Every structure is written in structure tokens, then in C-alpha cells.
Amino acid sequence: MATMISFSEAQRLLQQHAERLVSESVPVASALYRVLAEPVLAQETIPPFANSAMDGFAVRHQDVQSASNTAPIRLRIAGSSAAGEAPAKPTSIEKTAWRIMTGAAVPAGYDAIYPIENVSVDGELISIDSACEAGAHIRKAGEDFAKGETFAKAGRRVTPAMIAALASTGIDTVNVVEQPRVLHFATGSELVESAQTPLQPGQIRNSNSPFLQAALASMQVRAIYGGQVRDEPNEFITALQSAMAMHKPHIVLTTGAVSAGDFDFIPRVIAELGGEIIFHKCTIKPGKPILFARLPSNVFFFGLPGNPVSTAVGLRFFVTPFLRRLQGLPEANLATAVLRGYLHKPKADWRFFLKAHSESDDSGRTIIEVQGGQESHKIKPLIDSNAWLVLDEGRTHFANGDLVHYCSLLDAGME
Numbered sequence: 398m399a400t401m402i403s404f405s406e407a408q409r410l411l412q413q414h415a416e417r418l419v420s421e422s423v424p425v426a427s428a429l430y431r432v433l434a435e436p437v438l439a440q441e442t443i444p445p446f447a448n449s450a451m452d453g454f455a456v457r458h459q460d461v462q463s464a465s466n467t468a469p470i471r472l473r474i475a476g477s478s479a480a481g482e483a484p485a486k487p488t489s490i491e492k493t494a495w496r497i498m499t500g501a502a503v504p505a506g507y508d509a510i511y512p513i514e515n516v517s518v519d520g521e522l523i524s525i526d527s528a529c530e531a532g533a534h535i536r537k538a539g540e541d542f543a544k545g546e547t548f549a550k551a552g553r554r555v556t557p558a559m560i561a562a563l564a565s566t567g568i569d570t571v572n573v574v575e576q577p578r579v580l581h582f583a584t585g586s587e588l589v590e591s592a593q594t595p596l597q598p599g600q601i602r603n604s605n606s607p608f609l610q611a612a613l614a615s616m617q618v619r620a621i622y623g624g625q626v627r628d629e630p631n632e633f634i635t636a637l638q639s640a641m642a643m644h645k646p647h648i649v650l651t652t653g654a655v656s657a658g659d660f661d662f663i664p665r666v667i668a669e670l671g672g673e674i675i676f677h678k679c680t681i682k683p684g685k686p687i688l689f690a691r692l693p694s695n696v697f698f699f700g701l702p703g704n705p706v707s708t709a710v711g712l713r714f715f716v717t718p719f720l721r722r723l724q725g726l727p728e729a730n731l732a733t734a735v736l737r738g739y740l741h742k743p744k745a746d747w748r749f750f751l752k753a754h755s756e757s758d759d760s761g762r763t764i765i766e767v768q769g770g771q772e773s774h775k776i777k778p779l780i781d782s783n784a785w786l787v788l789d790e791g792r793t794h795f796a797n798g799d800l801v802h803y804c805s806l807l808d809a810g811m812e
């Protein structure tokens with residue numbers, strides 16, 4: 398049996414075993430929050446042509462260089478252009494202005510735009526009373542995207558903004574990493590699934606499975622709930638094998654049955670299935686009994702400890718980095734905040750994760766404070782927290798004002 402390992406060694410093993418999934422081509426409309434499998438190159442130049450940023454008049458800047466309040470310059474309106482029209486090609490443009498709408502192509506020869514509110518219009522003439530720079534209020538061709546330019550690297554999530562970039566550069570399908578499929582089960586003879594079923598003495602409701610289903614869905618992975626099983630290894634093996642055959646998951650998660658109790662059967666099940674336990678137990682609190690294994694079919698298995706906060710920590714700090722790596726996402730770094738209050742960590746070489754609240758102070762620094770109720774069965778403090786405060790190894794005392802590590806508790810590792 399493996400000995401208890403450090404958090405950093407556990408992370409190293411997770412990274413070592415996670416290989417990026419294959420890619421697939423999907424319509425951009427279905428690509429939201431998927432991860433790019435390849436760099437994306439602009440198919441077109443954007444803007445495709447020089448166009449006006451304002452409703453107003455196009456001029457040649459040299460024609461109005463001497464314009465002033467006392468000596469305004471009058472220009473004849475030679476024509477007009479609306480958005481969507483082919484670029485006008487006026488012939489004689491010297492000392493003329495061209496009426497133009499936002500987004501319309503700037504006719505050849507003109508090199509600056511005056512917004513309508515900055516000129517006086519008098520029939521076929523406009524009057525200008527200040528000089529301007531060449532290029533004023535003109536959006537140059539290609540100043541956003543150049544055709545062939547790589548504007549997004551592999552490993553980036555497709556955000557709504559990315560969809561705008563893809564659409565504007567003429568891209569309608571994109572290669573993304575296959576969506577991870579995660580099959581999860583709850584173990585525990587004490588668990589009751591339905592809110593309609595009254596609790597019998599000794600029973601509790603299953604909160605881990607609804608939590609995992611929701612958290613995985615919010616991370617844009619395909620979450621498949623295999624059900625809850627009693628602390629009965631053969632029952633679990635049967636349920637696991639049939640669900641794996643049906644859903645072909647990349648990862649299996651279980652909650653509970655990984656600690657030291659008489660019914661903590663997960664390690665035995667892994668062995669019986671011919672799997673390999675890569676690590677079992679890590680110097681973290683909560684979540685110490687976490688187990689990571691590989692099943693013979695190369696499906697990875699996380700045994701998350703059953704306490705709800707331990708399950709949440711296992712998901713956030715073990716499963717999530719593994720899922721990120723499967724999708725080719727970069728490792729997510731912890732941020733730094735200023736601690737409010739004093740904390741004592743009884744085990745210097747362990748890593749602790751605390752439910753916390755972070756906010757900006759008046760000078761813009763992030764201040765973090767732990768919530769009451771850190772025990773790993775307490776769910777209520779989780780809903781009042783927005784951050785995981787991480788107490789690093791190597792220290793026992795953390796003083797008011799110290800810099801500490803943290804990450805968001807709300808974004809589920811999506812950043």
C-alpha cells in the first residue's frame with residue numbers, strides 16, 4: 398500500500414498520468430467553453446477595408462490644415478456613403494467632403510473623418526473650424542486581425558468573446574479537445590437519494606452526487622451519474638462495470654469508502670479489478686484519504702473522501718487539475734491575498750484548505766478571511782464562501798497581514 402504523499406508529489410503524479418484527449422471539429426455555435434485543440438488563424442482581414450468610426454464627413458486632412466474659429470474652411474459635399482455599400486471611387490476630391498456613416502468604406506483619397514457634430518452643414522457645403530490629423534476616426538484595414546494571423550493558441554477556452562473573433566474572421570468550425578466524460582458514484586449504506594423519502598435513524602441524504610453533477614457540469618465536462626451504491630463491493634463492481642461499458646468514461650469518481658473504516662472498500666475494489674493505485678492518502682486537510690488509481694482499461698479513478706467538504710477539495714485540487722490537463726488547459730496558479738486574522742496550522746508539513754471569504758479593500762488589495770465552521774462535514778459555510786484559502790506547507794503560524802495563497806471557490810477551476 399502506498400504511503401501518504403505530499404500535495405506536490407500528488408500533483409506531479411496527476412500531471413504525469415493525464416494525457417490530452419483527441420480533438421474533434423465542431424461548429425462554432427456548439428463550441429462555447431470547449432478548449433481549442435489547435436491554434437486558430439484568422440481566415441480574413443478585419444476590418445476588411447478602411448471605414449469610418451463616426452457618422453460625419455470624410456475629408457483630406459491637408460485641405461483643412463489651416464481651419465480655425467476665425468478662418469473656417471468650407472468644403473463642398475461631393476457624395477455620400479452608407480455602411481454596406483461598395484467603396485466609392487470619387488474622381489475629383491480636392492477641397493471636397495464626403496458624407497459618410499459609421500462602418501461605411503472611406504472613399505479613396507480621403508484620409509480623415511469629422512464627426513457630424515463637429516461641422517456646420519449648410520446645403521451642399523460644410524464648414525470646418527479646426528484642423529485634424531491624418532487618419533482621424535478611420536478604422537484601418539487589418540488593424541484588428543490580419544489574414545493568417547494566429548489569434549488564439551491551443552489550450553484556450555472558447556469564450557463568448559472568442560466566438561465573436563471566430564465569427565468576424567469567417568470561421569464556422571473549430572477544432573476542440575474532446576469533452577471529458579466523468580462517471581461518478583456515491584458509496585454509503587447510510588445514503589438516501591430522494592428528498593421524498595423520509596430519513597430512517599442512521600441515514601443521511603446524499604449531497605455529494607448532486608454537488609458533483611453540478612460542479613462538473615459548470616466545468617463543461619460531461620458528468621454521468623452512475624447512482625449511489627451501498628457499502629457492498631460486489632454491488633459497486635457490477636454497477637461500475639455496466640456503467641463503464643455504456644458510457645465509456647475517461648474518469649470515474651466515487652465519494653466515500655476510502656478511509657480506514659470496516660466498509661472502506663474502494664482500495665480493495667481497485668485491486669480486484671486489476672487496477673493500480675497510484676496514490677492513496679495525501680498530507681492535506683480536509684481530504685486526506687483521497688485515492689488516485691488507474692483501471693486496466695486506462696480509465697483513471699479518483700476515490701474522493703465522503704465528507705462533503707473533502708469531496709469538494711478533492712474535486713477542486715485533484716480532479717480539476719487532471720481534467721485541465723486532459724483538455725490541454727494550462728495549470729491554474731493560485732493567487733495571493735492578505736490574511737485578516739491569525740491562523741494556526743497544527744501540521745507544519747501539511748497543506749490545509751479553508752473555506753474563506755475574499756474581497757478588495759479600499760486600496761484594491763485582496764483581503765481574505767476564513768469562515769467559521771471549517772469541519773469537513775459542514776456545507777453551510779461553503780455557500781457563504783467565495784474562496785479556498787490555501788495554507789502552504791512549511792509553516793504553522795500565519796499572522797494578520799501575511800500574504801497567503803487562495804483561489805476562487807465559485808469559478809470551479811474554469812479560469
Ligand SMILES: Nc1nc2c(c(=O)[nH]1)N[C@H]1C(S)=C(S)[C@@H](COP(=O)(O)OP(=O)(O)OC[C@H]3O[C@@H](n4cnc5c(N)ncnc54)[C@H](O)[C@@H]3O)O[C@H]1N2
Pocket residue numbers: 583584585587588601602603604605606652653654655656657658661683684685686701702703704705707773774
Ligand atoms: N480511523 C480513521 N477514521 C477516519 C479517517 C482516518 O484517517 N482514520 N479519516 C477521516 C477523514 S479525514 C475523512 S475525510 C473521512 C473520509 O472517509 P471515507 O471517504 O471513507 O467516507 P465515508 O466514511 O464513507 O464517509 C465520511 C462521511 O461523509 C458522509 N458522506 C459520505 N458520502 C456522502 C454523500 N454522498 N453525501 C453526503 N455525505 C456523505 C458519511 O456519512 C460520513 O459521515 O473519514 C474519516 N475517518
Ligand code: MOO
Pocket residue numbers: 681682683684685686702704706707773774
Ligand atoms: O480530511 Mo477529512 O477530509 O478531514 O474530513
